[in-house]
Amino acid sequence: MLTRLDLRGRQLSTRELVAALPRAEIDVDAATHLVAPIIDAVRTRGAAALRDFAETFDGVRPVHLRVPAQEPARALAALDPAVRAALEETIRRVRAVHAAQLPAGFTVDVAPGATVRQRWVPVGRVGLYVPGGLAVYPSSVVMNVVAAQEAGVPSLAVASPPQASNDGLPNATVLAACALLGVDEIYAAGGAQAIAMLAYGAVGSGPVDGDWLCEPVDVITGPGNVYVAAAKRLVRGTVGIDAEAGPTEIAVLADGGADPVHVAADLISQAEHDPLAASVLVTDSVALADAVDGLLAGRVVRTKHAVRVTTALTGRQSAIVLVDDMAAGVAVVDAYGAEHLEIQAAGAAELAERVRSAGAIFVGPYSPVALGDYMAGSNHVLPTGGCAHFASALGVHSFLKAVQVIEYDATALAVVADRIVALANAEDLPAHGEAVRARF
Known part of the structure; x- marks a missing residue:
């Protein structure tokens, strides 16, 4: 099912590796031409434009663009108790990890009477985007909101696409997650139009909206499709952004001792996100490659989103990469810079320390990417498309500014x-x- 790229016996430079490795082709530049008029319309027409675009792209014209205050509580009351318990545990773990991320300030006495100190200050207001396309992402609410809250951000706004199945409000589970986190400023807006609303602000119109005003934010974070990425590119500079997120990707670095069932299941788990999702296995074992490929065929047809998964696994962005040994494998995954990197090999912890470029690294057979998506405590908003070479996971630092104070x-x-x-x-x-x- 997966194509194969045989790098054995080849000495490639980093540039050659990057060119050879599979990657989804996402043309953000082309999307900006489609997105620019949307941003301009929201800037000039506010709520009316937001409703028009919702009708066009989401198939519903929201009555309420700002979610009424009672709706998150209502959604929480109706939430499946098992899902509520899972979200509460996710919040607890993510909060514990992010609380530990807070950096310390410092003071340096440069000379007698000469002091420079640095303090960390949260931005004043953030816009947190939660997608709502092929899947539902209450976990993304947790990842965005907890990081901002632990940074001390005083004002948070969440935007998520309106759903025809929920009377033009965002997904009910997304609203319930907001309620658990104490977020009460929520907008039924998705895609590029939501990014424009958060960046430039918008004023309500008419008796239904009342007299609301979405104030502009300082930073926008959260994953989304190519149009969200293009919108972020266009508003960057007006506001800060976390990254231009592309389709999700997983790379698994595995030797012959890895369990092929684990590897196959993990490749499928990321492929179900999106037809453009990338699933890459890097291994020095032909036997493992054969076993994984054999398992994929049987498991894919039984999974719920078989068509989506098949498209992702057979796309040019997914492959099995054969290498001479684990040292060569580390060089390959480092050049690839995966959003998610699993290491299922002897000495996995030591191999992980040698990797410089990955959004998050999952070490050993019992640390699957799915754990990080929900309940590891780490953040699942991660750099994609090779951006891990220079960017980090979303975290407390995403919402902080370093301010230097000089006193002589x-x-x-x-x-x-x-x-x-x-x-x-x-x-x-x-x-x-x-x-x-x-x-x-």
């Missing part, structure tokens, strides 16, 4: 005054030096 007394400034003047003159900025000399 007269003696401390006098000590360096002549040197500042020398540097200012060397840069042909004499007024800088004069600003120092004016104090003496």
Whole structure:
């Protein structure tokens, strides 16, 4: 079922590896041309544009763009008790991990009377996007909201697409998750139009909306499709963003001792997200590759989303990559920079320490990606499309700013005054030096 890429006996540079490895083709640039008019319409027409786009893209014209206050509580009361218990445990674990992420400030006495300190300040307001396309994502509510809450963000707004099956409100389980987290500012808006609303704000219109105002946010986070990614690209600079998220991806680095049932099940688990999802197995064992491929055929036809999974697994973004040994495998997965990396091999913990580029690393046979999607305590909003080479998982840091505070007394400034003047003159900025000399 999976295509094979045989890299055995080949010495490839990082550039050659990146070019050879499978990857979904997502043209964010092309999508920006479609998204730009949507953003402009929301900026100029506000609530009316949001309703029009909901009708066009979501198949429902919401009566309430801002979710009425009683709806999250109502959704929570109707929630399956087993799902509620699972969400509560997820919240507990994710909160424990994210509370530990808070960075410490510091103070440095550079010289007598000369102090520089740094403190971390949360942004004032964030917009948290929760997708609602092929699946339902209350877990994404948890991942976004808990990280922002633990950072100390004082104002949070959640946007999620309206559902025809829920009278134009976001999915009921998404609303219930908001209720569990104490979030009461929720908007029935999806796609690029939601990103525009959060970035630029929008004013309600008419007697149904009342007198509401969605204030602009400072940072927008959360996963979404190519149109959400394109919208984030266009508003970046007006607001901060976490990343331009693409389709999900899993890479499994496994040796001959890995259980092929585990590997096959994990590849399928990510493929069910999206027809463009990437599932990649990197192994030095032909026997394991054959066993996994054989298992996939039987398991895929029995899974609920068999058509979607088949499309993902047979797409050019998915493959089995054969390597000479685990050292070569580490080089391959490092060049790939997977959103999710599983290591099912002897010495998995040591191999994990050698990987520099991955959104999250799952070590050993009992740490599947599905654990991280829900209840590991880690965040499942992760860099995709190779962005793990420079980006991190969503976390408390995504909502914090480092502010440096400089305090010198007269003696401390006098000590360096002549040197500042020398540097200012060397840069042909004499007024800088004069600003120092004016104090003496």
